[in-house]
Structures are given as C-alpha cells and as structure tokens.
Amino acid sequence: MKRTDINIRDPFVLPHEGKYYLYGTRSETCWGPADGFDCYISDDLENWDGPIEIFHRPEGFWADRAYWAPECVAYRGAFYLVTTLGAEDRKKGIYALKASSPTGPFEPYGERLTPEDWSCIDGTLCMEDGTPYLVFSHSFEDDPRGDMCAVPLKDDLSAAAGGCVKLFSAGEAPWAKPVPFAKAEFGMDGDVYFTDGPCVIKLPDGTLRMTWSSWGTNGYAVGVAMSETGKLAGPWKQLETPLYPENGGHGMIFYDKSGQMYFTLHTPNDKYLERPVFLKAKADAGTLVLEW
Secondary structure (H helix, E strand, O other): EEEEOOOOEEEEEEEEOOOEEEEEEEHHHHOOOOOOEEEEEEOOOOOEEEHHHHHHHOOOOOOOOEEEEEEEEEEEEEEEEEEEEEEEEEEEEEEEEEEEEEEEEEOOOOOOOOOOOOOHHHHHHEEEOOOOEEEEEEEOOOOOEEEEEEEEEEEOOOEEOOOOEEEEEHHHHHOOOOOOOOHHHHHOOOOOOOEEEEEEEEEEOOOEEEEEEEEEOOOEEEEEEOOOOOOOOOOOOEEOOOOOEEEOOOEEEEEOOOOOOOEEEEEEOOOOOOOEEEEEEEEEOEEEEEEE
C-alpha cells in the first residue's frame, strides 16, 4: 500500500537492518475501546506492507482504551514498545511491551513506568550518560499547565529508577495557546494547555533539542525546545516559531539509509483522515528546518 493509504496518528519510524518499521495509533480506535497495535514495513518510505498486528489485547488484560503513541526501540538484543495504555478505573500511564522482533508479537513487560496517581501520555526513550530516561507528558487532567517531564529507568527498562522531574510547561512556549474546547470537552475552567508527542534529538553539532506538540494559533502544532546545557534536565528554552504550525502534530525525527534527516507527523488532525507524512529536515543555526 501507499503511505496515503495508512490511517494512523502519532507515527513512529524505526529504521532497522535496511528496512523502515512504522508504528502508530489506530485512528478508528483512538477515542474509544481499543485492543491492539500494528506495524507497517517499507524499503523506501513510500510503499508499505501491512498492517501487521504486533499486539492484541489478551483475554482479561486490564487496558481496554487509550492505546496511544507506540514507539519501538531496539535495546540490548530485544525490542521494546513504549506506549500509553488506559482503562476506565485507572489513570492513563506509560508501559513497555517486549518482543524478539520489531513485528512482535509483543507481550506486557515490567511495571508501570509513570506514577500511578498521575495521568501520563506519550512516552519516548532517550539515553544520557548510559542511563535510559523516559520523557513524557503529565497530562492536563492533573495540571492545566501541561507539563513535560522525565524519569530515569532501570537498566533493563522494567521500571522507574527515581523520581520524576518537570522539564517545562506548555505555556512557556510563545506559540502555544490554551485549548479553546477545554470547558466543552473536559469540563475545565480557565486556561488549559497540553503537551504531547515529545522527541528528544541530539543534533550533529551536539546540541540537544526536543520537538513536541500543543495547541497553537491555528490548531494542533509542533514546536521546538532547546536545552541550554545540552542535558536532559535543561533548562529548556522554547523557540518562538513552531516547526509545523497547524493541523498536524505528534512528530519524531529519524534518519534514512543515506543519512538524510526526516521529520514524520500525522496530518490532518481529523478523525479517520490522519496520515503519516515524511518531511526532509536539517539542522540550521541551532534549530530544525523542514523542507516543504
């Protein structure tokens, strides 16, 4: 199938052994009952095989909704799918699934990676000084500032290995705006911001950047934050101009076989119409630039 035939949100690409593996949130089950994740495989980023179901909810498994934003990483001879999971009787959180292949089958692994009493979404893994960290969104249901946070993980990715640290809040970004439907959809008064879709990337010049999504002037958008110390703890400075200004979000950076940097995200941000796009990207003057 062609890329334009794939209806997913939150695309994530794992280049592995000459192929590209694409993961994402199923559009049709994003906002209701959900039971699995898929993978698509390509040699050229245009023609894809799939969907291949890589995880299906086992009988009696507690999570039955919010199967969101799966990210697959190769780590120490195995593959880990870091993803949001939820249920009516508990807050959304970040969990890991494990497999011996990028196409699964994946099985539940380890403990919940984010605090039990926090509502958390969209986890991504990064390494710093040999320690794995999970960067994630502490969702607006708990705090309307919309915080981006990080927590160190055990070496085998089975559980958190320390406390959570706030990196920044959405309202610190000049381009981020309160969501206009907070009262109508969530019953929340006042200014409500959200963060989601973090991707932490070290640029060729050694500087540390993060792409992340929030609500902008014209809807769902992606911005860039820069760590002023080059470390995950920051402080993080928000760049004024969004990277992708409207009707698309939850992106990530990857490199193709030739070393070309790409940014992928879903657009439009409309139910049943979301498609992954792949835009060439480059580092320029300390930030990221997309080639349209």
